[in-house]
Amino acid sequence: MSAAAKPDLKLVGTSPGGWEALRAAAEATARAEPRLASHLDAAILSRKDFAGALCVQIARKLGDTDLPAMSVREVCEEAVAADPAIVSAAMADLEAVLERDPASKGPLQPFLYFKGYQALQAHRVAHWLWREGREVLAFHFQSRVSELFQVDIHPAARLGRGLFFDHGTGIVIGETAVVGDDVSMLHAVTLGGTGAERGDRHPKIGNGVLLGAGAKVLGNITVGDEAKVASGSVVLKPVPARCTVAGVPARLVNCPAGEAPARTMDHTLAEVVYDFVI
Template sequence: MPAETIALTEGPSSVWSSLRVSAAQASAEEPILASFMNAAILRHDRFEGALAYRLASKLADAQLDAMLARDVVEEAIAADPSIAARAAADMVAIEERDPACQSYLQPFLYFKGYLALQGYRVAHWLWGQGRETFAFHLQSRISERFGVDIHPAARIGQGIMIDHATSVVIGETAVVDDNVSMLHSVTLGGTGKADTDRHPKIGKGVLIGAGAKVLGNINIGEEARIAAGSVVLKDVPPHCTVAGVPAEPVGGRCNHPARTMNQQLESDS
């Protein structure tokens, strides 16, 4: 089922039963992990509760113990149900696009790109509530824990896959639309010292290859493809592949690159 359908109609309950089945199977296959699977997934009644528990266990530190962290995450999810819905959509996106993902269990428990993104969603809610210091605290913790630095003011859609994720940086005024895929070491950064709108706007269905740098208040059109290692300094039209330093159009039209994860430069038409 497409991520959009899960997020907009059935919500997180669509993935919950499958996640529980995978956790039960993992417990049977690896009894040494049974208590972990029970604490993280099986003893919870709903996806929202398991998500809050998992994020709290990852974001807790000396200043914020796990119980208090869980209270904050639960508060955010209760106030904004889209947090859990988007978390479910992100999980579906990863399972669909990443051949290394065997079930929903892997991203939910282990994939740092997924966990960092869900932590950002809580920090973003805090930012919207005017609790900026707390949002910055979570941003710092996410960076320390997962090697991913997402400003809590950035706006990120649903159905997002951040694969491998190490060294991903997303700036304060960046916008990432739905169904985007990006790999490790991607930067959505600014240029200069302007304190206004200074970061990229990434359209629906874009694929950003490993190590790509997209800099400045520029627009990346829907279903564009940015080759690994590229430095993008100007707008990219929809369905266009760009590569190089600085990046320029190459090859032909690309279709659904974020879903196919096809990083070759030839035309898809």
């Protein structure tokens, strides 16, 4: 993310993942559930903007005796001030959850309680720290995210915007992995290496890719735009754009995979499997 990048203004207003929608949801919930009113006020209603609420939420989750919540919040505020694209991406991620997850009832639920969403936002701050050369603090963030959410993303990994981590549990993303925009992945996805090799050794995931539960993509290989990797597959060779792969090892199932699989969350497979390994 470029430090010069500007937030997407359409996400700041009344869109489902925008600040006004989040505040409205918090206000309605505070009225309906008075026992949560104090919490909602501290987390959202007393904040002046989405960035402030986001940093409070990250701090509430990651703070511990080693790095108190106030210190985490200060680091987050430093990051979003230096790189507004962190906030823009967080809003786009919230939009992605609301678009793709039928279990989500509004912006408040994922913002406060969905660990896939929260792990992703904490990673964005950790990645900023990594790019600033503050590697030890970046690793502290990674460690806390792994402990809390069971999501392990190396702080050097480069992730796009509009991402959806469904459930989140068990997701592992390696140091040199790159994930494009509008990608959806379910629990237990691994973007890993194939051994102890050094250097650029992790997958490159294109835009709009759907990675099913338990999918393993291993090595410095490319998964093309709008491809689909079926649940439980082990992918060891490049996947063409807009194709579906399935199995161990992964085989081509059909090309094209279908329009915008990451947005439709369509995990179905074609009946005929091509008789060759990719």
